[in-house]
Amino acid sequence: MKFTYRNIFSSIVTILFVTMLFSCEGNLKGVQQMEIPEDAPQAIGAGINLKYTDSGRVVATLRSEKMLDYSNKNFPYREFPDGLIVEFFDEERKKNTVTANYGVIYNNTGLIDLQGDVEVVTSDSTRLTADQLYWDQANNWVFTDHPNTIRFKNGAVNEGMGFDSNQEFTNFRSRSNVGVQILEDENK
Template sequence: MRKHISYNIFNIVTIFIVTMFFSCNDSFKQVQKIGISENEPIGVDHNVNLKYTDSGRVSANLISTKVLDYTNRDFPFRQFTDGVTLYIYDKDNKKSTVQADNAFVYDNTNLIDMQDNVVITTHDNQVLKTEQLFYNTTKEWLSTNKPVSFKTKTDLINGNGFDSNSEFSNAEVLEVTGIITLED
């Protein structure tokens, strides 16, 4: 009888241990999230001034007053809430400027979503204005399907949509709604 009770206790303990072992599959990630609401940023940066260098030369300078870090989410991103200014310098140190009231940087997709009062001024004074513009950092491609105003050296072109490489060497306004020729 004593062997039978010991055998039953051994079986119960074994079942209990096996159950605990298989139930602890993702508890570490859950413990990390304790105290962090998924609706809140994991961090907030103020007065950001980042300089990107390439071979010892400053290639870009990003300035923003507030950045919210949501990289703790399943689809991680950073949000520039109080405006962002990006100065981009080419090989000849000529400066182009990108400004927006809001911007979202999605690292998993290599996509930047600029929103609200987006203005790009190139080093040769071409100016693009729109309410939303996407930049694919992998393909170095700009695009939008929102209304745009694009000022070149000779024309002011309005339309619905825009596509271009990052150098504006093949900039195209889509669905042109009007062209005004500028005088010198």
């Protein structure tokens, strides 16, 4: 048999093709082994400490031991199974703090669902405690259908089953409640 450049070249191409075919099969098996289950998060974060800024000014911080990111789902969300602490700062650097044992942030709706020993403390010392609390970020609205207690800065206490309020608690609507209200006498 006479060796020509054409025979040598086609032999080399054939050997490379066969080698690539076998190597692809090995990689395919490895990729299949790494396949992520359908219900698994896209990412897992540990020791989260996020700072949200606006024009260089910190407007909020979020701390959590663990975050599960399900942004790969049809209805994307981020879950905080070990709880979270969120601090909000206004233009005057006054701080409002929210804590909960569990939280979910739904990306498409901007709704935040907080559960388990939820506590909100505003900069003027108003304190809200509830089993569950929702915060609509788009409308700056806080609401719940669960039992809750609000202690206002003037000493008034409101215990009820469900309420709606703006996030500053200046427009507050309670569904059913009992409590102590403090009224100032305008004739003084």
